[in-house]
Amino acid sequence: MTDAATPSIDLGVGMALRCLALDAAAAAAVDTLHKAGVDSVLLKGAGLARRLGAERLYADVDLLVAPAAFGRAQAALAAAGYRPHVGDELPAEGDAWHQRSWYAPGPLSLTVDLHRGFAGVDDPEELWRALRAGAEPMALGGGTVLVPDTAGCALLAALHAASPGRFVKPAADLARALDVLPADAWPAAARIAARCAATPAFAVAMWLLPAGVTVAAQLALPVSGPPLRWLTAHRATPTAITLARLTELPGWRRRLRHLARLLLPSAGYLRHVDPRARTGPSGLLLAHARRYGRHTRTLLRALRELRTARRIGRG
Structure with a gap:
Protein backbone atom coordinates (compact mmCIF):
# COMPACT_ATOMS: atom_id res chain seq x y z
CA MET A 1 0.00 0.00 0.00
CA THR A 2 2.80 2.40 0.90
CA ASP A 3 4.76 1.54 -2.22
CA ALA A 4 1.72 2.13 -4.44
CA ALA A 5 1.08 5.54 -2.87
CA THR A 6 4.67 6.75 -3.06
CA PRO A 7 4.72 7.73 -6.78
CA SER A 8 1.62 9.90 -6.42
CA ILE A 9 3.05 11.54 -3.28
CA ASP A 10 6.34 12.23 -5.07
CA LEU A 11 4.43 13.66 -8.04
CA GLY A 12 2.43 15.96 -5.76
CA VAL A 13 5.58 17.23 -4.04
CA GLY A 14 7.23 17.76 -7.41
CA MET A 15 4.28 19.79 -8.70
CA ALA A 16 4.20 21.88 -5.53
CA LEU A 17 7.92 22.65 -5.87
CA ARG A 18 7.36 23.54 -9.52
CA CYS A 19 4.60 25.97 -8.50
CA LEU A 20 7.06 27.65 -6.11
CA ALA A 21 9.50 27.99 -9.00
CA LEU A 22 6.71 29.43 -11.15
CA ASP A 23 5.90 31.97 -8.42
CA ALA A 24 9.52 33.14 -8.48
CA ALA A 25 9.39 33.24 -12.30
CA ALA A 26 6.22 35.34 -12.14
CA ALA A 27 7.84 37.85 -9.80
CA ALA A 28 10.95 38.02 -12.01
CA ALA A 29 8.92 38.54 -15.20
CA VAL A 30 6.81 41.25 -13.57
CA ASP A 31 10.00 43.00 -12.42
CA THR A 32 11.49 42.74 -15.92
CA LEU A 33 8.40 44.31 -17.45
CA HIS A 34 8.21 46.99 -14.75
CA LYS A 35 11.79 48.07 -15.46
CA ALA A 36 10.75 48.52 -19.10
CA GLY A 37 7.82 50.69 -18.06
CA VAL A 38 5.18 48.01 -18.68
CA ASP A 39 2.49 47.27 -16.09
CA SER A 40 1.25 43.68 -15.82
CA VAL A 41 -1.42 41.71 -13.94
CA LEU A 42 -1.03 38.06 -12.93
CA LEU A 43 -4.18 36.44 -14.32
CA LYS A 44 -4.28 33.02 -12.64
CA ALA A 54 -7.47 26.31 -2.39
CA GLU A 55 -4.27 24.37 -3.04
CA ARG A 56 -4.33 24.81 -6.78
CA LEU A 57 -1.51 23.50 -8.97
CA TYR A 58 -0.63 25.38 -12.14
CA ALA A 59 1.71 24.79 -15.03
CA ASP A 60 2.76 28.26 -16.22
CA VAL A 61 2.64 31.99 -15.56
CA ASP A 62 -0.07 34.11 -17.21
CA LEU A 63 0.61 37.85 -17.35
CA LEU A 64 -1.74 40.39 -18.92
CA VAL A 65 -0.41 43.67 -20.33
CA ALA A 66 -2.12 46.50 -22.15
CA PRO A 67 -2.57 45.59 -25.84
CA ALA A 68 -0.73 48.78 -26.80
CA ALA A 69 2.24 47.70 -24.65
CA PHE A 70 2.42 44.15 -26.00
CA GLY A 71 5.30 44.89 -28.39
CA ARG A 72 7.36 46.64 -25.70
CA ALA A 73 6.67 43.79 -23.29
CA GLN A 74 7.92 41.22 -25.80
CA ALA A 75 11.04 43.26 -26.47
CA ALA A 76 11.72 43.52 -22.73
CA LEU A 77 11.42 39.76 -22.25
CA ALA A 78 13.64 39.03 -25.23
CA ALA A 79 16.30 41.45 -23.96
CA ALA A 80 16.22 39.74 -20.56
CA GLY A 81 16.93 36.32 -22.06
CA TYR A 82 13.42 34.91 -22.44
CA ARG A 83 12.93 32.77 -25.55
CA PRO A 84 9.66 32.46 -27.51
CA HIS A 85 8.19 28.96 -27.79
CA VAL A 86 7.94 29.46 -31.55
CA GLY A 87 9.66 31.81 -33.98
CA ASP A 88 9.14 35.50 -34.52
CA GLU A 89 5.70 35.02 -36.05
CA LEU A 90 2.82 35.48 -33.60
CA PRO A 91 -0.05 33.06 -34.30
CA ALA A 92 -3.15 34.85 -35.55
CA GLU A 93 -5.66 32.03 -36.00
CA GLY A 94 -8.64 31.62 -33.68
CA ASP A 95 -8.04 32.55 -30.04
CA ALA A 96 -4.27 32.07 -30.29
CA TRP A 97 -3.77 35.73 -31.23
CA HIS A 98 -4.20 36.99 -27.67
CA GLN A 99 -1.08 35.44 -26.12
CA ARG A 100 2.48 34.37 -26.77
CA SER A 101 4.44 31.84 -24.75
CA TRP A 102 8.01 32.44 -23.59
CA TYR A 103 10.58 30.21 -21.89
CA ALA A 104 11.96 31.88 -18.77
CA PRO A 105 15.77 31.99 -18.51
CA GLY A 106 17.28 29.46 -16.13
CA PRO A 107 17.84 25.73 -15.76
CA LEU A 108 14.13 24.82 -15.46
CA SER A 109 11.69 24.75 -18.36
CA LEU A 110 9.21 27.37 -17.08
CA THR A 111 6.73 29.13 -19.33
CA VAL A 112 5.48 32.71 -19.15
CA ASP A 113 2.36 33.30 -21.25
CA LEU A 114 2.24 36.97 -22.16
CA HIS A 115 -1.37 38.05 -22.80
CA ARG A 116 -2.74 41.07 -24.61
CA GLY A 117 -6.31 39.76 -24.21
CA PHE A 118 -8.26 36.70 -23.14
CA ALA A 119 -10.40 34.11 -24.89
CA GLY A 120 -14.03 35.23 -25.17
CA VAL A 121 -13.18 38.94 -24.89
CA ASP A 122 -13.85 41.12 -27.92
CA ASP A 123 -12.55 44.38 -26.41
CA PRO A 124 -9.14 43.58 -24.89
CA GLU A 125 -8.35 47.27 -24.23
CA GLU A 126 -11.37 47.55 -21.96
CA LEU A 127 -10.48 44.26 -20.26
CA TRP A 128 -7.03 45.63 -19.45
CA ARG A 129 -8.45 48.90 -18.11
CA ALA A 130 -10.97 47.10 -15.90
CA LEU A 131 -8.55 44.53 -14.47
CA ARG A 132 -5.74 47.05 -13.98
CA ALA A 133 -8.06 49.51 -12.21
CA GLY A 134 -9.10 46.90 -9.67
CA ALA A 135 -5.75 45.09 -9.35
CA GLU A 136 -4.29 44.63 -5.90
CA PRO A 137 -0.64 44.00 -4.89
CA MET A 138 0.33 40.57 -3.59
CA ALA A 139 3.69 39.38 -2.25
CA LEU A 140 4.89 36.44 -4.33
CA GLY A 141 8.15 34.63 -5.00
CA GLY A 142 10.35 37.25 -3.33
CA GLY A 143 8.65 40.12 -5.13
CA THR A 144 5.31 41.86 -5.59
CA VAL A 145 2.78 41.23 -8.34
CA LEU A 146 -0.62 42.69 -9.15
CA VAL A 147 -3.61 40.33 -9.08
CA PRO A 148 -7.26 40.92 -10.05
CA ASP A 149 -9.75 41.86 -7.34
CA THR A 150 -12.68 39.57 -6.51
CA ALA A 151 -14.77 40.81 -9.45
CA GLY A 152 -11.86 40.30 -11.85
CA CYS A 153 -11.22 36.85 -10.38
CA ALA A 154 -14.89 35.91 -10.86
CA LEU A 155 -14.79 37.11 -14.46
CA LEU A 156 -11.58 35.22 -15.29
CA ALA A 157 -12.83 32.02 -13.65
CA ALA A 158 -15.93 32.16 -15.85
CA LEU A 159 -14.08 33.07 -19.04
CA HIS A 160 -11.58 30.25 -18.51
CA ALA A 161 -14.41 27.78 -17.98
CA ALA A 162 -16.00 29.07 -21.19
CA SER A 163 -12.80 28.30 -23.09
CA ARG A 176 -15.02 26.82 -6.31
CA ALA A 177 -15.32 30.52 -7.18
CA LEU A 178 -19.12 30.32 -7.08
CA ASP A 179 -18.82 28.73 -3.65
CA VAL A 180 -16.31 31.04 -1.97
CA LEU A 181 -16.39 34.46 -3.63
CA PRO A 182 -18.78 37.05 -2.17
CA ALA A 183 -22.18 37.38 -3.82
CA ASP A 184 -21.49 40.93 -5.01
CA ALA A 185 -18.49 39.72 -7.06
CA TRP A 186 -20.77 38.24 -9.74
CA PRO A 187 -22.82 41.34 -10.63
CA ALA A 188 -19.55 43.28 -10.72
CA ALA A 189 -18.01 40.62 -12.98
CA ALA A 190 -21.05 40.77 -15.27
CA ARG A 191 -20.64 44.54 -15.57
CA ILE A 192 -16.98 44.14 -16.55
CA ALA A 193 -17.98 41.45 -19.07
CA ALA A 194 -20.46 43.85 -20.63
CA ARG A 195 -17.84 46.60 -20.81
CA CYS A 196 -15.27 44.39 -22.56
CA ALA A 197 -17.76 42.64 -24.87
CA ALA A 198 -17.43 39.29 -23.14
CA THR A 199 -21.03 38.71 -22.04
CA PRO A 200 -21.67 35.72 -24.38
CA ALA A 201 -18.66 33.82 -23.00
CA PHE A 202 -19.42 34.85 -19.40
CA ALA A 203 -23.05 33.77 -19.75
CA VAL A 204 -22.38 30.38 -21.32
CA ALA A 205 -19.94 29.55 -18.53
CA MET A 206 -22.43 30.47 -15.82
CA TRP A 207 -25.09 28.21 -17.35
CA LEU A 208 -22.65 25.27 -17.21
CA LEU A 209 -22.98 24.62 -13.46
CA PRO A 210 -25.96 24.37 -11.11
CA ALA A 211 -24.65 27.13 -8.83
CA GLY A 212 -23.91 29.24 -11.90
CA VAL A 213 -27.45 28.77 -13.20
CA THR A 214 -28.83 30.43 -10.06
CA VAL A 215 -26.48 33.39 -10.45
CA ALA A 216 -27.14 33.62 -14.20
CA ALA A 217 -30.89 33.77 -13.59
CA GLN A 218 -30.45 36.47 -10.95
CA LEU A 219 -28.31 38.51 -13.35
CA ALA A 220 -30.69 37.87 -16.28
CA LEU A 221 -27.83 36.58 -18.40
CA PRO A 222 -28.84 35.35 -21.86
CA VAL A 223 -29.61 31.64 -22.01
CA SER A 224 -28.89 31.37 -25.72
CA GLY A 225 -25.80 32.61 -27.46
CA PRO A 226 -23.43 32.12 -30.38
CA PRO A 227 -22.81 28.44 -31.22
CA LEU A 228 -19.06 29.10 -31.06
CA ARG A 229 -19.22 29.97 -27.36
CA TRP A 230 -21.44 26.99 -26.50
CA LEU A 231 -19.22 24.56 -28.40
CA THR A 232 -16.04 25.92 -26.82
CA ALA A 233 -17.43 25.76 -23.29
CA HIS A 234 -18.65 22.19 -23.82
CA ARG A 235 -15.26 21.07 -25.16
CA ALA A 236 -16.60 20.12 -28.60
CA THR A 237 -14.32 18.82 -31.33
CA PRO A 238 -11.85 21.35 -32.77
CA THR A 239 -13.52 20.80 -36.16
CA ALA A 240 -16.92 21.92 -34.84
CA ILE A 241 -15.36 24.98 -33.19
CA THR A 242 -13.54 25.82 -36.40
CA LEU A 243 -16.74 25.55 -38.46
CA ALA A 244 -18.66 27.69 -35.98
CA ARG A 254 -13.40 37.68 -43.96
CA ARG A 255 -14.81 34.17 -44.24
CA LEU A 256 -12.76 33.47 -47.35
CA ARG A 257 -9.58 34.80 -45.73
CA HIS A 258 -10.23 32.67 -42.68
CA LEU A 259 -10.96 29.63 -44.84
CA ALA A 260 -7.65 30.16 -46.65
CA ARG A 261 -5.82 30.18 -43.29
CA LEU A 262 -7.64 27.00 -42.30
CA LEU A 263 -6.67 25.20 -45.49
CA LEU A 264 -3.10 26.52 -45.47
CA PRO A 265 -2.25 27.55 -41.90
CA SER A 266 0.97 29.42 -41.31
CA ALA A 267 4.07 27.60 -40.14
CA GLY A 268 4.03 29.74 -36.99
CA TYR A 269 0.53 28.64 -36.10
CA LEU A 270 1.32 24.95 -36.66
CA ARG A 271 4.42 25.22 -34.50
CA HIS A 272 2.29 26.90 -31.83
CA VAL A 273 -0.32 24.13 -31.66
CA ASP A 274 1.78 21.07 -32.56
CA PRO A 275 5.21 20.70 -30.91
CA ARG A 276 6.21 18.09 -33.49
CA ALA A 277 5.99 20.78 -36.18
CA ARG A 278 8.99 22.44 -34.54
CA THR A 279 11.34 19.61 -35.48
CA GLY A 280 11.97 20.80 -39.03
CA PRO A 281 10.42 20.67 -42.54
CA SER A 282 9.41 17.01 -42.26
CA GLY A 283 7.73 17.65 -38.91
CA LEU A 284 5.89 20.61 -40.41
CA LEU A 285 4.66 18.49 -43.32
CA LEU A 286 3.46 15.77 -40.96
CA ALA A 287 1.67 18.40 -38.86
CA HIS A 288 -0.26 19.47 -41.97
CA ALA A 289 -1.19 15.84 -42.67
CA ARG A 290 -2.27 15.18 -39.08
CA ARG A 291 -4.37 18.33 -39.10
CA TYR A 292 -6.22 17.38 -42.30
CA GLY A 293 -6.70 13.80 -41.10
CA ARG A 294 -8.07 14.89 -37.72
CA HIS A 295 -10.61 17.24 -39.26
CA THR A 296 -11.68 14.63 -41.80
CA ARG A 297 -12.20 11.93 -39.16
CA THR A 298 -14.29 14.18 -36.92
CA LEU A 299 -16.32 15.99 -39.61
CA LEU A 300 -19.58 14.06 -39.13
CA ARG A 301 -19.44 14.40 -35.35
CA ALA A 302 -18.59 18.09 -35.73
CA LEU A 303 -21.63 18.70 -37.93
CA ARG A 304 -23.87 17.06 -35.31
CA GLU A 305 -22.33 19.22 -32.58
CA LEU A 306 -22.77 22.36 -34.64
CA ARG A 307 -26.42 21.49 -35.31
CA THR A 308 -27.01 20.99 -31.57
CA ALA A 309 -25.32 24.29 -30.72
CA ARG A 310 -27.42 26.16 -33.25
CA ARG A 311 -30.62 24.60 -31.92
CA ILE A 312 -29.70 25.63 -28.37
CA GLY A 313 -28.65 29.06 -29.62
CA ARG A 314 -32.12 29.59 -31.00
CA GLY A 315 -33.48 28.91 -27.51
Missing part, protein backbone atom coordinates in the same frame (compact mmCIF):
# COMPACT_ATOMS: atom_id res chain seq x y z
CA GLY A 45 -1.63 30.98 -10.81
CA ALA A 46 -1.01 31.81 -7.17
CA GLY A 47 -3.30 34.84 -7.26
CA LEU A 48 -6.31 32.76 -8.26
CA ALA A 49 -5.37 30.04 -5.78
CA ARG A 50 -5.34 32.52 -2.90
CA ARG A 51 -8.64 34.08 -3.97
CA LEU A 52 -10.22 30.64 -4.07
CA GLY A 53 -8.59 29.56 -0.81
CA PRO A 164 -11.22 25.37 -21.20
CA GLY A 165 -9.17 23.87 -24.01
CA ARG A 166 -8.32 20.25 -23.21
CA PHE A 167 -8.64 20.68 -19.46
CA VAL A 168 -11.36 19.99 -16.89
CA LYS A 169 -9.81 22.14 -14.14
CA PRO A 170 -11.38 25.45 -15.31
CA ALA A 171 -14.87 24.12 -14.51
CA ALA A 172 -13.67 23.07 -11.05
CA ASP A 173 -12.17 26.54 -10.51
CA LEU A 174 -15.47 28.16 -11.48
CA ALA A 175 -17.39 25.87 -9.13
CA ARG A 245 -15.97 30.37 -36.01
CA LEU A 246 -16.04 30.39 -39.82
CA THR A 247 -19.82 30.73 -40.07
CA GLU A 248 -19.97 33.51 -37.46
CA LEU A 249 -17.47 35.79 -39.19
CA PRO A 250 -19.15 38.85 -40.75
CA GLY A 251 -18.90 39.15 -44.52
CA TRP A 252 -17.75 36.78 -47.23
CA ARG A 253 -14.32 38.36 -47.57
